[in-house]
Structure formats: structure tokens, C-alpha cells
Amino acid sequence: MDKSLTLTAQKRLAILAAAQEEFKEKGFLGASMDSLAKRAEVSKRTVYNHFPSKDILFHNIVKELCDSFSQAVNIEYHPNKTLEQQLLTAAMSELQLLGSECFFDLNRITLAEFIRSPELASSTIDHLGQQTDGLHVWIQHAINDGRLKSVDPEYATQQFLGLIKATAFWPQLLMNQEFPSVEQQQIIAEDAVLMFLARYKI
Amino acid sequence: MDKSLTLTAQKRLAILAAAQEEFKEKGFLGASMDSLAKRAEVSKRTVYNHFPSKDILFHNIVKELCDSFSQAVNIEYHPNKTLEQQLLTAAMSELQLLGSECFFDLNRITLAEFIRSPELASSTIDHLGQQTDGLHVWIQHAINDGRLKSVDPEYATQQFLGLIKATAFWPQLLMNQEFPSVEQQQIIAEDAVLMFLARYKI
């Protein structure tokens, strides 16, 4: 039971874990500090010793989840590889991100609040940076290299990701469909690449 | 002020309008019956005379919004028109739906709750039917007619709509970006059609 962790640290972890569950299940408003404390098997007073308020606890959870998948989708432009190959890699790595549990949890927790309060959204997005940045930079490079038609890279990125998320993100988030299998992911990625290049490749 | 409406009916409309605002701003949990009644300039008791509970009022709002745009996106397959032409029409009409205020309000109100509680989602979706049905039937027809590659129509529909929603729905819902102008809509629709047909046209 010791696990080489001071008891205080154990409690803290228990609180964070319980808070994550609670927020995930009930959202920010629905979550209750009493229920959360009970779930963590910790006195409510202890919760408040670690985190002064519900808001601060919530932001800690969000930040924790953000950091947990800081390995962004980094795609680098290689002039001597085919666009197909590079984009396919990007698509698969995006799919892996979408399928990862921590990323999904983060979205499940935050997006519901985003819809209601945009100011919360912006603060989190600032902290998160742009995980899509890699792709839109890649597109810019490909355009400069004369291999893609001139197009707003942000817009094209949205299209590409939208194509993937349409089948591998929104249905799972909104109607908890199951995440596509690896074979299905392959098809989704290939379709996205084919469609995208059919439109923009020179 | 009379407008040939019985006073009871006027109050009812005021309540529905106020409830819509309240739910839209604060979500189901955040909305308060007291605040709602004040907003409608109506006694709280009157609210409860019309709607026995908060849940029932909420479902009435959702149903009302659903019905308000019952004109679904109906696209019919015409064997002697070009696929481009038909799909473009469908895309534009989808964009018009996405841009319509009542449709957007419906989503703003419901999707946040959907993310949290899938069972609520399913009941509403049942009542809503499938606004995408038109398109997926169209795709099936085009496949049977030998003009599109064989593909799961549901999947292809998701891709097509995902392409459009990526720029004309999710950004507006989550980070309240402004809705694209008519010219931008035209571009979005054309891009979606071009990409889609480049992938699936025979």
C-alpha cells in the first residue's frame, strides 16, 4: 500500500483521479465536491487543503490531461518523399491521438463546457497550443515547394482533420460509438489523403 | 399587445421563448426556473401551470426546435443530371441548414447535454429522424446506377458532411466563430463536392 509515496501525495493522486471521473461523468456543474471526496475516500476538508476551489481543481484536471499527451502530431515536410506517404503518416498519427483515452477524456470533459462558455475555451486552447500546427505548417511548405495548389493552410487543415473526425471522433463523442479498428483507421486515413490530394495536389 | 391571442397563449409563448434563451445560455443544469420565470415576466407558478417540471419544459423546447426546421435536406437522385450539380445543391442546402439560427440553437442546447448523457441523445435523435437520410439514399442510388464506386453510403455521408461541418459548424459551435459568408459557403461546397467525387466517382 505504501508504494514509496508519501501519504499526502497518495491522497492528492486519489483526489485528482476521483475528480477526473466525477467531471467526466457529470460535467463541471454536475460534479459535486462531496461526491468527489467520497469517491477519493478522502475527507472533503482534505480536498480543499489541496485545491482551494472547484474551479481550480477543474483547471488542474484539464491541465493535467493536456500535458498527458503533449506529444503533438508532428509532421515534417520532406521534399523528396511523396505527399501521399507523408500525409498518410500524419493521418494515422492523428487517428492514434483521437483514439487515445486521455485525449478523448480531455475532450469529453472540456467540449461540453466550451459550447456554453467560450472564454473557458480560449484559456484552455491557449495552454494547449495548436496540435494541428504541424499539419498546417506542412501544407504551407508543400505549397511553397510548388506541390500543392495555393490554399489557405488553416482552411485546408480543417478540411483534412474534419474528414477524419467525421468518422473517428464526433460519433464517438456524441453517441459513444466505438472507435474504428486499425483496419478501419487505415481506410479512413487513405480516404482522407486521397480526397485531399485529389483536390489540392498539383 | 393583444395580437388576437388569448392571454394564456401569450404567456405560454413568453415562457417558451424565455426558456429557450435560458437553456441556450446556461445549459440544462445551469438554467433556473426562477430566472426563467423572471425573464418571461411571468409568475413562477404560471410556468408550472404550463409545464409540470423542468425536464418536461426542456424536452418541449428541444421538440419545438426540432420541428421548427422539419424541412430536411432532401436531395433526390436524377439519373440524367451530373453528380456534381446534384451534390453541389445538396451541399448548399446543408450549409443553409447549418447556418439557420434555429438549427444552430438546437445544437447549442442539446449537444452539450449529449456529450454527458447518451440516453438523452438517443431519444432526441429518434424524434429528429435522420436529416442526413436524403444524402445517404442518394449515394446508394448513384452506386446502383454505376456512377459511384461501391462504398458504405453511411460512411460516405459522414465524410461529406464532415468536410462541410469542419469549417461551417464545429468552429462556430465551439469557439463561436462567425458563420461563413455566402461566397465562402460556395467555396466550401465546391471543395467538398470536388473531393468527394475525386474519391468515389467512376
Next chain:
DNA sequence: AAAGTAAACTACTCGGTGCAGTTTACCAAT
């Protein structure tokens, strides 16, 4: 008489605090 009204009221739940008493962690002295 029917419907609407304000206001008080019930029976909660919520986030957050205060406090007395217990447990843990850690450091020093034996």
C-alpha cells in the same frame, strides 16, 4: 369563476469553512 400574481415555504443540495481530535512524517536525542 378562471387564470395570473407575488411571496413565503418546503426540503433539499451546493461550495466552502471552522474546529477538535487523530494520524502521519520526519528529525533529533538517547
Next chain:
DNA sequence: ATTGGTAAACTGCACCGAGTAGTTTACTTT
């Protein structure tokens, strides 16, 4: 190494003020 002491952390409980959904009452308007 065991002891003892101290400071910090944890506990449980009562409590606060505010706010919730929903009800009741007593009164007014139409």
C-alpha cells in the same frame, strides 16, 4: 536503532449562506 517530540496533514462533523425545484397561500385581474 529505538525513542520522543513536533509540525504538518488528514478526519469527521457541524455549520454557513446561497440557491435549487417545486408547492402553497392569499390576493387580484379579467
